[in-house]
Amino acid sequence: MSATRLASSTLDSDSFRAIADLAYRESGLTLADKKATMIQSRLRHRLRILGLPDFAAYCAYIQSENGQEEHPHLISALTTNVSHFFRESHHFDTLGKLVAKRLPDLRAGGCLRIWSAGCSNGQEPLSIAMTLLDHAPDMHKLDLRILATDIDASVINFAREGVYPDRLMSGVSDEMRARFFTRHTASAGGESGYAAKSEIKGMIRYNPLNLLKEWPMRSQFDVIFCRNVVIYFDVETQCRLWPRMHQLLRPDGVLFLGHSERIAQPEKFGFRVGEPTTYRPL
């Protein structure tokens, strides 16, 4: 198969539907028709790797038994992983206040558990770790832990490495860079960057987790960050998530959503709205 033919393969409407249906079933992503060009360009790379002639062949493959192993790659190609350090900084102000309030209890042997659900490349959980350390310099003596999960194993691997090219470092002040990162001269793509120090990386446990599937966590969290994730889900999928989030949140806990996300009728799911995009159990 010539590279030119592979590269020019166009996404026909049947293939679009099959891919969109599979993405919805497996991950909750809703892909509107207007996303066809985006899907086409993101998946051409997969066709090339698999040596498949066109999207019809790709769809036959993903629907076959052997093609199951392609599903994570398909989902990874279709998810949007954009993130920033200290994105929506007001959430980190709220987190800082919460930590300050809980410090006496923590110093008396209590624990603080935080979940970054849909953590992408780790900028969100690292921002959480820096905020905690900023408020609790004696943190190494305290029981603070951050769980960071994402459906996309490739971003989890990136996050575990914790090396960020310069272009991804905006939002981290010079003071924080000096305190929590070391200069890294040749990161993944040969770009210079910064490596997160073990002081912050060590506070985070990274695991792949699909929000639509079973969650292995049994104990509750004080804080859940689930930001800029459910925006890709339809209302039905979102409404299945809220009771599960509520169940995993301590009665005095906080749930943060992204700036364009909201829980419609929060009281129906046991939440009240606090500050913008901040929900607390009723």
Ligand SMILES: C[S@@+](CC[C@H](N)C(=O)[O-])C[C@H]1O[C@@H](n2cnc3c(N)ncnc32)[C@H](O)[C@@H]1O
């Ligand atoms: C735009 S990023 C948001 C990253 C970070 N929370 C933030 O606000 O900067 C959305 C992330 O949600 C993840 N995601 C999408 N569907 C998911 C699912 N069903 N389960 C878990 N993570 C999912 C994607 O892989 C992606 O990394």
